[in-house]
Amino acid sequence: MSTPNPMHSRRAAPTMRPKIKLKLLYELNGSSCLARTQFPVDVFAANDIAFANFKQCFSAINSASPEILASASETDYAVYVADCTEADEPMVGRGLLSQLLARPEVDISDTSTLLTGGVVSGRITSSLLSFIPGHAQETVEIRLRFVTIHKASQIASLMSMFLYSSIQQSLSDEQVSQICDGRWISDLQEQGIWEQLLEFKNSVLAEDDNPTRRIISPKKALSPFQSSPITVAPALSAPSVNPDEGIRLVGKISDPQSSSGLLSSSPSRHQTIIRSGRAQEIDKAKEQGQVEKENGNECYNCRTLHASSWRKCTTHDDDGVFTIILCNPCGLWFVNKKEHRPRKYWGKMRDGRPIPPSKRGPRKKSDKTTLVKAEKKPVLKLHDKPLGIQTSIDLTNDARKSTPSSQNPTPVSSHTMAPTPMGSTPVPSHHTQGLNRTHVQENPHLNKRPFQALTQSLQQPPEFESSQTLASRTASLPVSDRGAKRHKTDVASRPSCDAVHSAAIYKPTQFQAATSSPAVTPTMESTATMPSSPGTQTRSNRASAPGSPPRTNSASSSTPFLQPKALPPLPPITPQKVRLTPSKKDKTPDFLVGLSPSRWLSAYLGSSRSPSQFSSHTSPVDHNTVNFFSESDLFTESPFRGLYQGVRSEPFTQSTAGSMPPPSADDDYNMNVLPSSPSIFRMYKDNSDLFSSSSQSTEATSPINKLQQIARNSPDAHKSLEESEEIGNTNKTNKA
DNA sequence: CGCTACACCCAGCTCATGCC
DNA sequence: GGCATGAGCTGGGTGTAGCG
Incomplete structure (x- = not known):
């Protein structure tokens, strides 16, 4: 433009x-x-x-x-x-x-x-x-951008602002109210929260003559809110509220925005910050000494903070499928009976007596696992699961140092907020009623690869302490001995990581299918149709699975078709072959991006990354076909990363120009092209067949083949194919 | 750069304990 | 003795750091 x-x-x-x-x-x-x-x-x-x-x-x-x-x-x-x-x-x-x-x-x-x-x-x-x-004759072009902001983050942001103003003393109440102007503030005022915030601020100022040196304890920071439920201020419509429970703002709620990947999902970082109703009763009881240990998790069902282990279970409601965190007994109950553990069992033996600490482990063996989990420290990870809210309370590192879990054996109230720097974390209020719920469907960061998470984190404003800070803080933490102990016994029998990965990718069924069918060449395409979540395999079927691929310590020997080591030789033109490569972890991309051969080849050859660095499902194998990628793959780890970064900001329009004719009305898919580069186009997932199609889809009537034909018919494509052959010949000559 | 060692998560399983 | 309960164990899966 x-x-x-x-x-x-x-x-x-x-x-x-x-x-x-x-x-x-x-x-x-x-x-x-x-x-x-x-x-x-x-x-x-x-x-x-x-x-x-x-x-x-x-x-x-x-x-x-x-x-x-x-x-x-x-x-x-x-x-x-x-x-x-x-x-x-x-x-x-x-x-x-x-x-x-x-x-x-x-x-x-x-x-x-x-x-x-x-x-x-x-x-x-x-x-x-x-x-x-x-x-x-004329039109007015207006460019806009919409950046998602989650409701819960508004509350968190507001609290941060109040705390900040209480320390700085530079912002008057009026200035804060001006800054925080909006309908959500009005809602807070209607609920009386606003006044409590003002009171809290004034109380902080009244207590300390020099607030700038003052460390606000997280518990105190929450004091204004402990007596009344808080609802998340709606911007456009009010969320449903369970009047019996009030709303607990935060639990382990999935957070696409905040899952920048810079922090771990370690339980100690998942803190409940605002609670009311029954949860407060439980908190009160726990503060009276009934809490044996606390590691930040809270059972979705019974709300206990204690468990020998925590279990994730998937359930669903009207809002869709989501994952909940349950304590061990509730988790077992839920798994076995497909229903939540009744309230009468919560925190009690079957005879109704509370479980005494001495009875909490029927076994007299060492409580190693429990200790390990209790002392578990946050670990820096780039790829971890979504974070809970990290509402800003402590604004200094000193505050953070003052209350590490390892140095503070006192049970931490669930009111405690995880201290984080200024700047609240956007957290979706998908389910303000439930703690420890992780929306599976709505969390695009789930199962993201690390560099995907990193890439996306780079697009987010800095919200947490830097990775370096975290790394330095975690570097000195004691290491769990369980892994080391187990490793001594495991490592001899365990294959290398790559071999393990290979085994995970090529499950017996797929392996058999790939090897038994002569029509199927065991290539990366196999991953396109495989189900994910290898962890769902049971131990029994893991052990007894026939036809499992042999495991060795050599990844290359067990997976000869994974991760090509060098630029692959140019294959013959195979017009009917179309590769569908949605990431196995990103099973529902919003759309696929198609690249014509010319774009594919130029981007590939221009890439500085070694082919072995590409994940299996984006490894360059075939440049003669139209290649489809999920956007996340294309953007983060494909050889076209730079290419797509350059064009993704450009608007895609209905295919009307260039060599890409629009799809016919009979086609059950949407295809948009980039006007400046018709060889880059998007296929929207309106066509569900696109994702269910195998790589061997060769029906001439499939939209994919139509697209392929379109791309191949473009002069751009022919040119690229000629160039590719030339390059291939050059490579062979050079090798010789 | 590739491989190995290490660490951690977590679902499934085992089994001690207590009640009926 | 059978069953229910729930803590602990097992081992696959996976990411990261470090070494050669």
């Missing part, structure tokens, strides 16, 4: 321009999208810059992306709009979407409103569709 410098534009009197359609290029969840207003609207234009009402823009956006408001009970959005009045058209934040929508509609003819949040600026361009009769 050409962006003439407005400073050099010829000046013209600003006027109202009636009946112009808006072209809205917006970024949502990392995807570039396009929407157009259905009907022309009036804009206020000066030179080639036009001002339009934000609500009119959002109306069109909402029509195109209804998920924005569909998730309004859980998320809000920070809105950024390209400011065309500046030379470089920076993205300027306009505040929360809920705030913008709550504002009265502005009159754009009133020039005093042009710089307010309710008005957005765009650039007037000539419409490419002007050849269509009745279509406007």
Whole structure:
């Protein structure tokens, strides 16, 4: 998009321009999208810059992306709009979407409103569709960006701000209220939370003459909230609230945003910060000495903080499938009986007596496992599971040092908040009623590979202590002896990691299928259709599984077709072969990105990464076919990473130009292309067959083959194939 | 860069204990 | 003795660090 410098534009009197359609290029969840207003609207234009009402823009956006408001009970959005009045058209934040929508509609003819949040600026361009009769000659291009903000983070952010202001003393109550302006603040005020925050702040100031040196204890920081339930302030609609329980803001709730991967999911980091109702009763009892140990987990069913082990179980409700954390007895009960352990058993023996500490281990053996788990320290991991909320309370490292779990054997109240630096963690309030729930379906970071998590963390604002800080803090921590002990007995019989991985990938059934069927070549394509979650294999079937691939200590010997060691030789052109490579861990990508052979090859050959560094499912094998990738794979670990990083911000549009004809209406899929690079296109998962298709799908009528044919028919593709053969010959010559 | 050693998680399993 | 309960154990799965 050409962006003439407005400073050099010829000046013209600003006027109202009636009946112009808006072209809205917006970024949502990392995807570039396009929407157009259905009907022309009036804009206020000066030179080639036009001002339009934000609500009119959002109306069109909402029509195109209804998920924005569909998730309004859980998320809000920070809105950024390209400011065309500046030379470089920076993205300027306009505040929360809920705030913008709550504002009265502005009159754009009133020039005093042009710089307010309710008005957005765009650039007037000539419409490419002007050849269509009745279509406007001009359109206004407006660029926006929507950044997801989870509701719970708003509360956390607010609390951080209050605590920060209490320390800094530089922000008055009025300033804080101005900063925190929004509907969610109103909700807090209606619930009386706002006043409690003010009281808390004042109490902090009254107690200490020098608050800047003061370390606010997490427990005290929460004191204002312990007496009353807190509901998560809704921005667009109120979440359902169980009046019996109140709402516990935080448990181990999955958090796509916060799972930047820089912190571990170690239980000690999952802290409940705001609780009420029955949970408070339990807390009270625990504070009276009934807590033997606490490692941060809380049973979803009985709310106990004590368990010899914690068990994850998958269940579902109206909101979908989610994972819950259960204590050992509740977990066993749930697994065996498919129902939650009745309340009468909670914390009691069957005869109703509370379980005395001495009876908590029928076995008289050493309590090694228990000790290990109790003393378990957070470990730096990049790939860990979603984090619970990390609401900011302690603002100094000193505070963090003062209460490490290993140095503080006193049972920690569940009110305690995990100390984190300033800056709250966005946490979705998927389920404000339930603790320890991890939404499986809604968490795109689950099972992310480490560099995926890292990449995504880099896109997030820094929220936690740095990885270096964490690493240094964890480096001196004592090491569990269990792993070492077990390792001594295991290691001799255990295959290498790679061999283990190979065994995990190639389960007996797949292995047999791959080897028994002559039509199936044992290549990476096999991974495309395999089920994930190898951990679900039972011990018995693990041990007795016939046909298991032989394990050796040599990964290459057990998996000859994994991870090619060098640039693969150029295979013959096989037009019918299409490779589907959705990640085994990312089973439901939003869409696949297709690359024509030319793009594939150029990106591959231009990659600096060794082929062996690619995961198996993205290893370059065949450059002669249309290759499909899930976006996450393409973006994070494919040889096309750089390529796709460069184009992912560009809008994909319906395929109407270049060598990529639009799919016919009969096709049950959506295909969009990048106008500047028709060889890069997206296949949306409307076509479920795309994901269920095996790599051997050769039906000429499949959309994939149509796409393949399209790509291969492009002059771009032929050229690339010729080039690839040349390169292949060159490689052979060089090797010789 | 590839491999190995180490560490940790967790689902499934084992079995001690107590009740009926 | 059978059954229920629940703590502890086992070992596969997987990530990371370090070494050659």
